[in-house]
Every structure is written in structure tokens, then in C-alpha cells.
Amino acid sequence: MNTLGMDFTEVQRNRHSFAPGRGNALSKDRDVEMVRKVFMDTVIHRFTWEVDFPLLYGWQMAEPMFSMPEEHRKLIMALRRDGFVQIEHWDQGIAEQVDDIYVEIMEGHLRKQTYTQYMVDVVKPLLREGSMLRSILHGYLGPNIQYNGVNSLRLPPWVPKSRYQNAPWHHDGCGTRLKVFIYADNVDETVPVTEIAGGTHRTQWFPTTHYFAGTTDGYNKLNDTTVRDTYGKNIKKMYGPKGGGFVFDTNCLHAADLYKKTRFREALVMDFASQEHMDSFPRNMFPSVSDRIWSFFGPNVCPQKLRRGGSGPTFHLDGGMVHD
Numbered sequence: 001m002n003t004l005g006m007d008f009t010e011v012q013r014n015r016h017s018f019a020p021g022r023g024n025a026l027s028k029d030r031d032v033e034m035v036r037k038v039f040m041d042t043v044i045h046r047f048t049w050e051v052d053f054p055l056l057y058g059w060q061m062a063e064p065m066f067s068m069p070e071e072h073r074k075l076i077m078a079l080r081r082d083g084f085v086q087i088e089h090w091d092q093g094i095a096e097q098v099d100d101i102y103v104e105i106m107e108g109h110l111r112k113q114t115y116t117q118y119m120v121d122v123v124k125p126l127l128r129e130g131s132m133l134r135s136i137l138h139g140y141l142g143p144n145i146q147y148n149g150v151n152s153l154r155l156p157p158w159v160p161k162s163r164y165q166n167a168p169w170h171h172d173g174c175g176t177r178l179k180v181f182i183y184a185d186n187v188d189e190t191v192p193v194t195e196i197a198g199g200t201h202r203t204q205w206f207p208t209t210h211y212f213a214g215t216t217d218g219y220n221k222l223n224d225t226t227v228r229d230t231y232g233k234n235i236k237k238m239y240g241p242k243g244g245g246f247v248f249d250t251n252c253l254h255a256a257d258l259y260k261k262t263r264f265r266e267a268l269v270m271d272f273a274s275q276e277h278m279d280s281f282p283r284n285m286f287p288s289v290s291d292r293i294w295s296f297f298g299p300n301v302c303p304q305k306l307r308r309g310g311s312g313p314t315f316h317l318d319g320g321m322v323h324d
């Protein structure tokens, strides 16, 4: 019995069971239901609780992990622990092509194109069976994955924090998905750089952080001082060499450090989520009062299927790409 008079002993006792009609105590308990109503009153919260988080926890002990190379497993463990992992050197030949990628990003930017067929093609080998990226994706998102495409992100050194909407602290507002950064040039103190609050990826965020924290409606960004006071020692800047980069769960709090920069950041960004996430993500559904209120403040940023990059395959742990 807790201080609110709620008794969870039945849930404790019966939450894991293979006996018929047992093991689902968590979804049937009245007190648990009440807590869920209070803290998870929007579809996006129920979605993360019911779809994303069970995947995040359930996939951890899966057997295919054990057949992966030790080096890949270490990266997966780090990603699960921190919500991000830095990569020194992407494999599958991408490092040899970074100079061409650099030029392509620059030229694409001049034509106002954030992705080109070249970009789509050049990152494809990263997804080969047995590759480092493929291990990381499966190790984190499970066996069935949707690739939402690739984008270039060319960030100039002179942009003020107020003009780049990804600069202040935020999470992306759509539960668990991974973004993969591939650097086409060295990212050091002279370059705008992503900052990540490690360990925040498993947080069930309040609705205000999804849609309207801050001074303007729809400005779902958090106060810098509060975030630094809370997570300071776990905040890390994603410095990395050309040909390297990082992977992160966009449910982590993250920001971009734009202070006193002199060079552009040149990066490609790939975007992934579990197939289950993509299939059941609540889009344009606002059944509760809270949902209707939150819905005024703009859509969340979870991509629709194949929204970007145009050529995202679905892939499975055992069977290569399903379509291309």
C-alpha cells in the first residue's frame, strides 16, 4: 500500500505469468489505470507506454544480439544506457567518400535540396546485413525497422539560437526513434554541434514538453538553465571526426550549441523507427480533452512513412531489405 492508499501487490505478484488469464495484471489493475489516466492522458503518451517502451525493454535480451561482433554489442549497450553513441568511423566505405558527400551537401544546399539521389545511394551500404549500423538499429529498435530516409543538414556558424528551431533543448515529441549523423567534415569546437542529455531517452515527458512549453504557443523548447541544472553532468557534445558521427534516440533531450562558431557543420542525417512504431503511431487522432487542447499547438515531428529521402526500405533482422 503506498501513501495514496493504492495497493500494487496483486500487480507485483501477477505481472509475469504464462498461465491462461494471468500475467496481464498491469493492464487490468484499477489503481494503475488511474495513474495512467492522470499521467498519460494524451494519445502520444499512451502510445509510448504501449508500443515504444515495451519494445525498448523487451528487445534487450533477444538472442540475435549474441551473434553480433563484440564491437557492435558494445555500441548497442552504450546506446541503450545513454540514449546516444558516438561513432569514430562509419564502416562500409563511407569514410572514403566523405569529400564527395561534402561537395554534394554544399551543392544541394545551393539548390535548396536537402536530399538528392546521390545522398540516398551513398548511405545505402551502411545498411548492409552485418554492418555496424544495422547491428545498432536492430539492437535498439528490434527486428522490424522502417528507414524514413536521409537528409543533409548544413548548419552555418552565424545562425543565432533564436533562428534555428532545433537549437534550444527539446525532445522530438514522438517517442522512440533513432537519428544517425554522418559527418562530412570534422566537428570540433569551431562548428555548431548537437548536445545530448545522456540517459533521458526513457523518460515519459509531460505534454507541455511536446507542444507548448516556453513563451510562445507551439514553442516546445525547455529552459536552458533548468536542463543544465538537472542533467548537467550527463550533457555531452557530439564532437567527431569527418567520416564519423553519432546515433541518438530523439526522445533524449537535445539541443545545438551555436556559440562562437566559425565553420559550417556538414552532415547527413538518417532516420529510423521500429515498424511497430510507424504502423501504430497516432496521427491526427485527438480523442481526449487534453489531446484536443494539445492538438492546437501543432503536429509532432514524427515522419510519415517514406516522407523524407524517398527511398526508405523496410528491413528485418533475418531477411535483408523487404523493398528498396
Ligand SMILES: O=C(O)CCC(=O)C(=O)O
Pocket (backbone or CB within 6 Å): 153, 155, 166, 167, 172, 179, 193, 194, 195, 250, 254, 255, 256
Ligand atoms: O542540429 C542539431 O544539432 C540538432 C538536430 C535536432 O534537433 C534533430 O535532428 O532532431
Ligand SMILES: [Fe+2]
Pocket (backbone or CB within 6 Å): 166, 170, 171, 172, 250, 254
Ligand atoms: Fe530534435
